[in-house]
Amino acid sequence: MSSTDTTTLVKDRSGDTASVEAGLDALDSVQVQRTPLTQVLRQKVLPPVLGVLLVLGVWQLAFSLELTTPDKLPSPAAVWSSLTDLWYEGTLFSIIWTSVWRGLSGFVAAVAIGTPIGLLVARVKPVRAALGPVLAGLQSLPSVAWVPAAVIWLGINNSAMYAVILLGAVPSIANGLVSGVDQVPPIYLRAGRTLGATGLAGARHVLLPAALPGYLAGLKQGWAFSWRSLMAAELIASSPDLGLGLGRYLENQREFNDMSGVLLGIVLILVVGVAIDLLVFSPIERRVLRNRGLLVTTR
């Protein structure tokens, strides 16, 4: 039983363990590969493009078959020329920008207000008992319903627009954060506490990052609500002080009985809403989910 015997044994075992371990690591590691660009184009980009072309085809067909009169259903080409008219008048971007600026700044304000409310509701029991059901209820109330009230309170001006955006977006942002916090697996909070992350450090290093996916989903929905509320408010409230936004443009074209202008307005509102989602929210959300391994299986 010399000591050299034991040390060689330990060394041998250690080397043996290390190599088995390295083998296991190599066998068990998850290989995460990014899908090649061509595949992304084929599987993710092509189908929606085909879908849009199909809609355009059906539209053109309905126009060519003269299912109804051109003043009720103009051709896609007529809507296109309405677009080029706006472009040559130089007003296209100012119309879009008026609404987008209003929508985004309203949204930012909604985030600034909705986030602390969400945190309070999620973490403070009495606040949750009192405000939780109210927030959930407000979320199901179409924010258009607030337009008349906002106009009476604030007049037909930008403040009324912002009020409607906030009333639409704040509940969904706050609710998103609440459900994000609720879905944090308790094991992370326990692990955080054993590491010494309590109080503010716990919120900063564990709770908030863990709740981020739910929060982002809430932000995304909050933007959709902001945009919808704003369009409704612009449609209903008319005043020269407000400037010409997309909602106002749409309503003006209705007053002129310009159906291709109306359709253009609808398409522009749709395109802006989708574009902001695709260009701003989806990349952030995908990145967060991919980093956490939550995006390995794709549809």
Place this chain on the structure above:
Amino acid sequence: MTPALTTTEPATTSAAAATLDRPAVRLSHVHKSFGRPGAATPVLDDISLDVAPGEFVTLLGASGCGKSTLLNLVAGLDRPTSGDIEVPGGRPALMFQDHALFPWLTAGKNIELALRLAGVPKAERRAEAERLLELVRLGGAHKKRVHELSGGMRQRVAMARSLAQGAGVLLMDEPFAALDAITRDVLHDEITRIWAERQLTVLFVTHNVREAVRLAQRVVLLSSRPGRVAKEWRIDLPQPRRIEDAGVADLSIEITEELRGEIRRHVQH
């Protein structure tokens, strides 16, 4: 691991001896009940247990023996209903069956967060995290995302993160229960090696008798409902052991018989 202390100056020896005499974890008459007073269910009943510095102790018991409750108490995540718990070295580290690594951070950043919360200055964190990853033989995994690691690798990162706390006491709550047998064997070798290298005090909870015998210097058997210390075994088999060793097997049979006896007691009621 003690010779270094015996050769130090007399002035420091007394202090060193004092800390040496003190257990790393001391439980004195710990009771824990859950529920309303009056209708409370006792989970732990009069548990007294000392774990010496540098000792490796496994707590063994069937379901309902309150093993995890006991670890939570030692970790300071919960308070005993009565009795005292002393951990003179400060807040112990705790490892779970679930690796509990934060998926929003890389493997290395998980460790760096633990270092940060332990007060390690920013400039030293990166290098220290690399050292800890090397210790669990995952050098080069610093930038890996948690979901890119296998179950065994995740538990090793979790081990490194626990060590990053700089606690002398490591509490382990069935940390290898969800792993396959070969990975578990490898991790048994690793925890034994790291325990010896780092001179850790380990309190390891498991319901796997062989695992308990493979790892520990002392096995403590808890009875169930409520948890009480039923019996203790000191294990002198040399390390590193193998789970297949005859000595491990023999003692496992003996302990399993006791455990089965403890479980059988519950049939009569």
